[in-house]
Amino acid sequence: MSVSADKLETAVGDILEMTAKATEQGSKLWEKLINQPTTADDPAACVLNDFSEAFRELGEAMMAHPGKIVADQMEVLKKQQELYQHTVLRFLGKDVGPVVEPEKGDKRFASEQWSENPLFDYIKQLYLLQGNGLMKMVKDTDGISDHSRKKVEYLMRQYVNALAPSNFAGLNPDVINKTLETGGANLVAGIEQLTEDLEASAQGSLNVTMTDTSAFQVGRNVATTPGKVIHQNDMMQLIQYEPTTKTVFKRPLLVIPPFINKYYIMDLRADNSLIKWLVDQGHTVFVISWVNPGPSLRNKGFDNYMLEGPVEALDVIETITGEKEFNAIGYCLGGTLLSATLAYLKKKRREPIKSATFLATLIDFSQPGEIGVFINETAIAGIEKQMNMLGYYDGRQMAFSFNLLRENDLFWSFFINNYLKGQRPAAFDLLYWNSDSTNLPATMHSYYLRNMYLNNRLVEKNALELDGVKIDLSAVKIPTYFLSASQDHIALWQATYKGAQAIGGKPRFVLGGSGHIAGVINPPAANKYGYWTNDAGALPEQADDWFKAAESHSGSWWVDWQEWVQTQGGTEAVEPRVPGKGPVAAIEDAPGSYVKQRIVDVLGK
Template sequence: MEHDKKPEATHFRLPDPALVTRTMSEVAERGQRIVTDFLKRQAGSEASPDPLNIGGAFLDMTSRLMANPARLVQAQIGFWQDYLTLWQNTARRMLGETPDPVIAEAPHDRRFKDDAWRENEVFDFIRQSYLLSARYVQTVVGSVEGLDPKAAQKVDFYTRQFVDAMSPSNFLLTNPEVLRRTAETGGENLLKGLSHLLADLERGKGRLRIRMTDDSKFRVGENIAVTPGKVVHQNDLMQLIQYAPTTDTVLKRPLLILPPWINKFYILDLRPRNSFIRWAVEQGHTVFVVSWVNPDARLAEKGFDDYMQEGIYDALSAIEQATGEREVNAIGYCLGGTLLATTLAHMAARRDTRISSATFFVTMTDFEEAGELGVFIDEEQLHCLEEQMQKRGYLEGREMATTFNMLRANDLIWSFVVNNYLLGQEPFPFDLLYWNDDSTRMPARMHSFYLRRMYQQNDLIKPGAVELLGERIDLRRIKVPCYLISTREDHIAPWKSTYRATQIYGGPIRFVLAASGHIAGIVNPPESGKYSHWVNEQLPPDPEEWFRGATELAGSWWPDWQRWILAQGREMVPARIPGSGGVAPIEDAPGSYVRAVATD
């Protein structure tokens, strides 16, 4: 009879014994090598026990919190009231009711995308319990009064790091998707995950270096960074690439692009479909791009002034030799934009007019409110960092990459922990993440100057406070037309900070705000149909006032920039073939400098 049927047992497949044996043997062998290598690297190390200077900030926060117990008690009462409601709602759900959730994750939070987090009463309780606890901890920490603003920012940042790390999605027994996969595979997902973990420790020589993408699927110059061109000039710090035209005529004024040397230039030339470089060539620009060297100890004494001289000034001379044109339009991306602004002020002091217009991609020149990167900039951390750089002559590429990944830990750290180690899956091939993992080093002298004089002391904004190549820098002397594009969700160069340049430069300025973040908001081709942008002809001192008066337009900002650049000069000339001018090609694009990998 129907009621005599027994419920079906959950299928649980036993793991392959051969796989288990092979995996555990590899674990023993590889684990020993990893530990030995790590210990060798630590030998003689005099690293600070608190290199991020977190302890002092949290000690100050705790003492101030204890000085006002009433506020703590109030927060605890609210927390327990919410928790009691959650218990009651869970009991009601088990009785067949559908009460509203006590708390929900943010719309962009993808940690709880699996349906079981809502459909199963137990996992729904775990999810909401975590969210309530996270809100309680962050509320308590954020309510402490009298804390130094820098210390408060540091406490808030590292509290969020801790809260993110404790998410139930990051653990085997509290992640329904991982439990389901473990049952389906008989635990083979965990064995594969262990193998992935060991491989990442080996890649990092004892330090965890999480693999974010299948890097075997990408080759620079083969399927990324493939826009045709030639390297037409090089020096110790950069190669200058001239790209082949795709139109019969081109704008008379060449376009010089200055990427940040914190990353490699091919973020602007990932694939043909999202390449800003290829698109600019198709719009009739003679495009030149600086490809910065990946420095080693030999370049330890290269400074910010060297990046000006061997970067922009050498590029301008080479462009004039290659095309016969003295004047260019210039683009600076992030740190490349900071270099461009500094050089424009230097050129203004010398009445050098070779840059006729300047475009700044997500560029800060006023570092007073530098966003969450400011968490890593204080005297103790800078001193520790400078000691490390003095020993090596450079900042290791992975250290910079880890800093940026921490700004979006759930997306760039914990999601891969779950995918690679718990689910045992291979990371998905993604060109942007391949680029993100292709890290670069920083010369010791340059990086120390940049962090201290700009981030820590904010000297660039002070007229005459910075002297480079014999001139005192005053950004207010910049009179060329400027186009500023920033992004609304930028964690690296907050748009309200980049907006401050509109009140500094002395020439005509257009400020545009794109949706999304530091990369996706910039690399947004018109054909993608993604991400809107905001425009406003007025430039009030308050960025919020600018935004309230702005008009939102659908799609990419690239066409808006092209219209603006054409307004600076429309004269056309026959297309220029790389190497047909006064310089001989050295090698094909993307050149050899970009292929150098930082093997820290």
């Protein structure tokens, strides 16, 4: 749809009226934003101070090689002159090719107007030339440390992507057309949505609404696999699921989800629920549902999560089933906790878990991925000061930080849809889960950041102490299964590979397709993504060497895991265990009450 003069003339009155309303609301919103209290102790201020040091290092390195800067700038100017000439020719009706094109998969310029209209095409290409030039300047500068380069590249990328013309109402042809169609009502609706989102966001962040939250209810159309809560404490509820097979495997299965998100990523819908699939394969499945902590749990540490989480859960499962041997699955941070639990129990001369599975799990934190730009003493100290004041780390801040790792897909696309076009986002269960954040207790989060991310002590022998016990992962000799995802930007697969090498015994390493979520939640019926295995023997030292000799498979890793776990023992057929019918009474129906606690309910704001 093109922008015509007659359409502009008929709509201009309505637009002026609506724009005036949007401006009035925007002024009030801006006043609220600039009046938010900030101090030097705010995490954002600490992070910016740390980034400023990286930019200082970049500036010194650039000044040492001025010729390279001049050459890069001249190249950009040359391309800009070529773009200007091409644009003139296009206005004269000539057919000329682009000087620069968006990268494959860049959805910001998908509208035909960005290519067919010479003016918008010029704006798009000029932005790409200048943005690419800035990023190339950082990449090509010698004499800067890798850590500082990553910080500068991250912040420069945020800057470049924030200035994309698609993010501005007057430069985005789709927004202009929408404004003409609605007489500016989209701008007013957008300001209203922005105001609502800011009210619901943690201080210092903007949690853009990603989905129609009214379309979902935990226990009604997500997290619906039948089961019972059969135990609870301050930290978790333990769910046992209803069996669906005539017999079940003798050895029960405990699933430990991450406590930075809610467990129902593994139980969104019946057709992609890992939990339901495990039940349907004949496993007696128990899942930990973590509490959404507030200030009262500020002193709960990592060892509390271990003792009141998997350790206590194993005792309860033994009471219910009479079994003393178990399989366990840990996802993301739940897998990190599982590894520490295995080492702790080993030192206590206990080995109830006979096979352990780690899904997209970091154990060796030497390659933390892009989140590593925030891992340093300055940034962590800033977070700790805020947590000491509040008693918790606000999960909405964490969600905002993780969304900015994929800013165009997980922030700016919704910014445009919600605030510029004035549209409500569509209903999408995965994004509903992604928006359903959880807090972290101050003590635990500080321990996790310092001992795992900052100092990488989990893989050091006897470097970590939990509940008075120094742990050693290499002493754990049970069979392990590691599933990583090839496009995971949170737990890089090369880093999770190092974790498989850190635990003793014989690990099976499997690489799935896609990312941190889709690579794990990949049901066989979907027949998507595929996976790689390498059965040559011991894991090679380097992850890339493992991949070179790996064999590609279609379908889901779930099937491969089921075949593997059945070779680990405990597969004798026994009568199904019905939750609440044994020695432990049911407390309530699954999914329980803990998982329904949203941050606004916990904090009252």
